[in-house]
Every structure is written in structure tokens, then in C-alpha cells.
Amino acid sequence: EAGVTQFPSHSVIEKGQTVTLRCDPISGHDNLYWYRRVMGKEIKFLLHFVKESKQDESGMPNNRFLAERTGGTYSTLKVQPAELEDSGVYFCASSLQGAQGTGELFFGEGSRLTVL
């Protein structure tokens, strides 16, 4: 069974440009999460989808970030326009069970974003 896959693995863009990261969760997992790790600091929560709906987007840093999950399958995270401080590793995770369960989160390898 395929795990969580993320694309691209590494993206280098200039300040002001746009980048779109994609996450394909494990098939059948309704819960999808985005996290990011900036400059070797802690991994921070960005948002949580249940199917196509945003359950919790309290961690989204500002309105330059837009996450979508059309059809409740894969998700995209767009940064527009990118700033230097957006550089980091963006992790996606999925789980079968939601908040009422103890569903394990399965993480992808992460997408490294470098903004120059």
C-alpha cells in the first residue's frame, strides 16, 4: 500500500513567486494535515482537513497560504507570494480516525521549500 506522497521534494523559488505543494494521502484516509518545520525549529501544525472540509486552519500563518482539498482526495498548499521566512520543510500527514479516535498520523517525506 502506498504511503503519503508529497511533490515536489524540493522547490527553489525567488521571493514574490508562487509555489504549489501537493500531498496525496493514503487511500481511504479522510483526515489530512499540513505541518511545517522552519529553520530547524519545531514542526508546527498548519491545518487539518476532514474529507474536503477544513476542520481546523488555526495554524495557517497568513493569507498568503491557501490550502485546498478538492473532492476529498489529494490536497494542495499554495504560497503566493512567497517570502523568505516561508522557507522550510512542509509535511503532510493523513489518518484514518479523527479527533475521537487515536488514529496514527502517517507522514510523507516532506517538501523542502527554499525562497531566495
Add this chain to the structure above:
Amino acid sequence: GDSVTQMEGPVTLSEEAFLTINCTYTATGYPSLFWYVQYPGEGLQLLLKATKADDKGSNKGFEATYRKETTSFHLEKGSVQVSDSAVYFCALRTGANNLFFGTGTRLTVIP
């Protein structure tokens, strides 16, 4: 708010040495505690977990005990191997699905 404080690295050990990576937490309510590991070129993987006080999580020779009185969840292994070289993250989760992670500790084991 909820947070995790983790021993900063990097940590370099010789093969067969004893490993301890400290982790303490602050949380409202009763969190579940986790250790995740990221091996080179791979995603984060759940290493072990404990869901209530005094529980001991264990996997692959690693252990961690949920200590409510000291709000700690230190990771230990009696004899590390080169293949244990990775970045280790302590994390907690309270009622919601949101995981709070520490900063990560890079472990390098040399032969």
C-alpha cells in the same frame, strides 16, 4: 498553551552506547505523548507512544515512560546502532488531532 521542550542536539554517540533524549511537556488536560523519528530521506514515522500516566511505550529497543509528576517523556535506548542515526521528535496531542512537536534532536551513531 500546549508545548514540548526537547533536548537540543546534535547528539553523537559511539555504537553500543546508551542513549537518552530528554523531553518535557506543558499541556492542559491529559495529553498522549509520542516519539517520531525521521531517517535520512524518509518521512516522519511513529516510533512509540503512551496515552496515560505511567504507561511505557517501546519499539525497536527504544523506550519512554509517561511521567506525569515530572511532565516528562524521555527517550532511552540501551545500545544504539549506526542504523539509529536519525532525527527524533517528541510530540504531544490533547483532545484535538493537532500534534505539538519539539524542535527535534539529530542523533549520529558512529561505528
